[in-house]
Each structure stands twice: as structure tokens, then as C-alpha cells.
Amino acid sequence: MIGVPMPHPRESIIETLNQQLEHYFGTGKSVQEVAPGVSGVKDNTFGTAHTNKLRAERDKIAPRLKELAEAGTPVAKAAKEYGMEAKRARLIARENGFKFTS
Numbered sequence: 001m002i003g004v005p006m007p008h009p010r011e012s013i014i015e016t017l018n019q020q021l022e023h024y025f026g027t028g029k030s031v032q033e034v035a036p037g038v039s040g041v042k043d044n045t046f047g048t049a050h051t052n053k054l055r056a057e058r059d060k061i062a063p064r065l066k067e068l069a070e071a072g073t074p075v076a077k078a079a080k081e082y083g084m085e086a087k088r089a090r091l092i093a094r095e096n097g098f099k100f101t102s
Helices: 009-026 049-070 075-081 086-096
Strands: none
Touching: 049 075, 049 086, 075 086
16 A cells, blocks of 8 residues: 555564464464474485485395494495495495494
8 A cells, every 4th residue: 555654574474473373372282392303304315216216225235234234344345345435335324223333
């Protein structure tokens, strides 16, 4: 409208958020606390077909690498045995929750 002052955009956003909060808590819902470091998003997964394919290939190798890791094999030796870089072996270990010795 002409001649009517426009509200400041920041104030408008804050007012909208406050209304949404009042509506949310007014319907009986409560706040959920999420532990630090926990989220609904998986690390290093972007959801594309290519990355899913690469992850599936790494998951096939993971059990064999885990056996070597549990046997105390160093990451460089285990990676060399399967013809890959040590960096990729560390990535597979991190994704599947096991660690290599040095």
C-alpha cells in the first residue's frame, strides 16, 4: 500500500518464527534434544547414483580389510595386498567402524 511504512524484513521474519513457535508448542509438541555429533545425515553420502555405487564397492572390500585390521596388519600393507592406496583403506575402515594399527 502506498504511504504505509513497510516492516523491517528482519522483524517480519522474527515475528513469523515466533508465531510458528507458539503454534508448535500450542499443539502440545515438545523440544527434542539431539546429542552433540549426532544427526540424521550419514557422513560422506550425497545420494547420487555414482557415490552409491562407489560406496557399494567399498562395502564389498570392507570385510576382508577388517580381518586384516583385526590381525594387526598395518594399513599400508593391507592396502598393497588389495591393490589400493592406503588412503582408500583408511576411508573404508572409517566408514565401517574399524581401525588399522599404524
